[in-house]
Amino acid sequence: xxxxxxxxxxxxxxxxxxxxxxxxxxxxxxxxxxxxxxxxxxxxxxxxxxxxxxxxxxxxxxxxxxxxxxxxxxxxxxxxxxxxxxxxxxxxxxxxxxxxxxxxxxxxxxxxxxxxxxxxxxxxxxxxxxxxxxxxxxxxxxxxxxxxxxxxxxxxxxxxxxxxxxxxxxxxxxxxxxxxxxxxxxxxxxxxxxxxxxxxxxxxxxxxxxxxxxxxxxxxxxx
Numbered sequence: 001x002x003x004x005x006x007x008x009x010x011x012x013x014x015x016x017x018x019x020x021x022x023x024x025x026x027x028x029x030x031x032x033x034x035x036x037x038x039x040x041x042x043x044x045x046x047x048x049x050x051x052x053x054x055x056x057x058x059x060x061x062x063x064x065x066x067x068x069x070x071x072x073x074x075x076x077x078x079x080x081x082x083x084x085x086x087x088x089x090x091x092x093x094x095x096x097x098x099x100x101x102x103x104x105x106x107x108x109x110x111x112x113x114x115x116x117x118x119x120x121x122x123x124x125x126x127x128x129x130x131x132x133x134x135x136x137x138x139x140x141x142x143x144x145x146x147x148x149x150x151x152x153x154x155x156x157x158x159x160x161x162x163x164x165x166x167x168x169x170x171x172x173x174x175x176x177x178x179x180x181x182x183x184x185x186x187x188x189x190x191x192x193x194x195x196x197x198x199x200x201x202x203x204x205x206x207x208x209x210x211x212x213x214x215x216x217x218x219x220x221x222x223x
Contacts, residue, residue: 018214022161022177039084046073099126099166107148107158107180116141119164126166135204135223136164136172142197143176143185143219151180151217171206176219184210186219 017025050073057065101122103115120137128136144160152158163175185198186208202208207222 018216022216023213023218039080042080043077046076098168100163102161102163104159104161105144107152107155107160107178109148112141112144115144115162119162122164122166123172126172127170128172132172132223135201136174138197139174139201139205139221139223140164142195142201143221146185146195146198147176147178147180147217150185151178151183153181155180172223174221174223176217176221178217179215180217182212182217184212184217184219186210 013029014026017029021028050069053069054066057063057069099122101118103118105111105115116137119140120133123133123136140162144162147160148158158178158180160176160178163177165173165175167173186202187210201221205221205223207220209220211218
């Protein structure tokens, strides 16, 4: 019964995180879950280690020994809990945080122009020259239009999530995720034919990577 409960919990949690936070959210959740197991095992190990001592002291009617052992166990557990609660606050902040712009649009959205301007303004605010601003806006516009034209057919529930990260090295990384049909828009064989916009982005991008995971097309472009 315990394993059935865990299966249902992980299934629902992973689906909710994929819909709301994507692959990064699932990865962070897995790390935190493993840390929670570590803490649980520490408490369980301490309880099992204390048990024979307390049993021996109880048989000997040694209340002082039982009391000191339980006090030590409680102090150790509470100290460890406080330390784990304070650890995130005591961790040093990174020298420079990466700025992030994220927006989700529907497959029948008419706001691609507004999104393109937001991306260009974001790049300008973080040191991009005019050529890079234009290229970032062009990449967002062309890929969103291609996704809406080729991936959703007659669906009305399609979404495209666009995330722009201003990296510490001065580059900009564009992340696209959609729930459309499985297709690599950047592939020379599978991508849309005779699309000069996609061809230009493929040629000028420093790096790009596509994969299909858990029902989502994910495309990453570094410019």
